[in-house]
Amino acid sequence: MSAHHLPSKGHAGSPMSTGLSKCSCDMEQKRTSPQTMASTPLSCSTWSTWLLQVQWRFKDGQRRSVLRNTLSKKNRFKSNDISDLNSWQVRRWLGIQHLFCVDLLTTTQVKRGMENALFCVFCHFLADMFEELSTLSLTLQRNDLILPQAMSELRKTVTRLDGLKSRAKSGGMLEKIQTTLAQHGDDECRFQGIPLKGNLTGLTDLTHPQLKKHMEAAINIGVTELKARFGGLLNDEAEVKTQVQAFKVFNHDTWPDDLGSLLTFGDGDVADLVRHFREPLERSGCDLAAVQDEWQGLKILVSQSFKDKSYSGLWETMLTKEPYREDYKNILELVQLMLALPISAAQCERGFSAQNRIKSSKRSSLAVSTTEDLMRITLEGPSLEDYDPSPAVDRWMNSAKRARRPDYKKLWDRDILCV
Structure with a gap:
């Protein structure tokens, strides 16, 4: 093979240009055959030289055959040479990733796996699972999202994902494929014109052991990542209560109806917030000593006159209307901090x-x-x-x-x- 048949060289001094130059010289001096490669230890330069020969001299089918015979003799490599032929670093350096196809599934194996009924049912389950996560994602992207709504949506998503372990989503993709499989019974079942292979027992009622294992694994991964991402928002029993959790006291829908319980509701959370945001509150001229008294009056006022208002409507009224914004100006400083919290980016x-x-x-x-x-x-x-x-x-x-x-x-x- 002549040098002009080789790929173009890289930048001068780069590993690619140096390697290709050496390979070109070696290949001009002698031809390295698979038999020679099988009888001698493979150094890095010899290996790259031979791979380039395989890449340019043989067709795809011949490349796989020659590589299969050579890759079976990995134990002949020296300790200071390439020890892992499947390394992505080596693949990128040589620029011949497609030659390392011997360890990958063939298209026939992939096709056989996709025609399996278990695979088809599991994909329908994933569609239902991703729909729940998609709903959560769209909610968290809303510009008018408020903290209680975000926390409620997170808890609802986790609950629904846990529920998918034991039953299919009503009207979902999994329920539809289960209905299709049940209608065919023992007859050949087809999905979009492709006959499904494998045992259908247990796929219609989620008792198939492998299906249950895969479903539980997928759900556990999703729930674990949600809890890791959103932390204490999903855990009411956290030992250390975060300031974000303390802001939940301003959600008037969760306030108790009993007047005695209402008077003491959220006092500790408000005290924690005042302690945490002391510096910005003092800079804004807030009277910290009056916060607790205003908090007591605000709870009684809202429970008697504004219980029917929405979350955003309530605080819009309190912050913009007189005499509320003046009478409760100190506690409303905390409300403004809560409303300024970025729920998402x-x-x-x-x-x-x-x-x-x-x-x-x-x-x-x-x-x-x-x-x-x-x-x-x-x-x-x-x-x-x-x-x-x-x-x-x-x-x-x-x-x-x-x-x-x-x-x-x-x-x-x-x-x-x-x-």
Whole structure:
């Protein structure tokens, strides 16, 4: 083989260029056959030389055959040479990942596994499981998400995932495939025209041992990762209560109806919050000594007059309406801290995406103030269906120093025709 048949060299001095250059010289001097490779220890340079010969001299089927015979003699490698032929580092360096296909499943084996009824049923179960996780993900990405709602959605998702271990989701994909299998009975069952193979016993009632094992493993992985990600939000029995958990006292839907219990409800959590946020509260002029007294009065007021209000509606009223925002201004400082908590980073990601769309290479000269205004409109403005452009158009028409002439070109064409 001549040198011009080899791949192009890499950058000068790189391992790839050095290796290929050496391989090229070695291959020009002598041909290394599989028989020679089988009778001598393989050094790194010899191995790379021979692999390049295999890559360029043989077709795909011949490559696999030659490699299979050589890879079976791994024990002949020297201790200071390549000891693991399946190393991804070696594969990338040599640039011939596709040659290491002997340890992978063949397409026939993959096809046989996908036609198994157990595999088909398990995939339908995964579809139901991922739908629950997808609902949680979409909820946590909402811009108007509040803390109690996020915690409730997390607990609901974990409960539903645990429930999937023993029963199929109502109306879900697993229930549909179970109904299909039950209708066929002992007859040949087909899924999208492909006959399913394997024993169907236990797949329709989730008593199949392998199916139950795989389902429980998948659910346990999902629940474990959720608990690891969201920590104390899913654990009421945590030894150390976090400040995020303490903010739950401001969810008036969980307040007790009994007046005696209501008077002492959340006092410890409010005290913990005041202690944790002491510095920012003092900087804002909050009277820390009056927080507990205002907390008592706020609970009685809400339970008697605002129990029917929503979570966001209640605190919007308290923070914007008189005399509430003045009478309870100290305890409302904690409420404002709670409302400012970022539940997720989805809105930040939307902001980066909006900036990339607005300030593109064709609009790179936009001023900072203009970019900020356009981003605010994009992120917080109304949807196109709800937006009425008439006020903006009227302001544009009347705000110019000279009169706007939106029909100027049309009038100009008409005047030319008249001439």
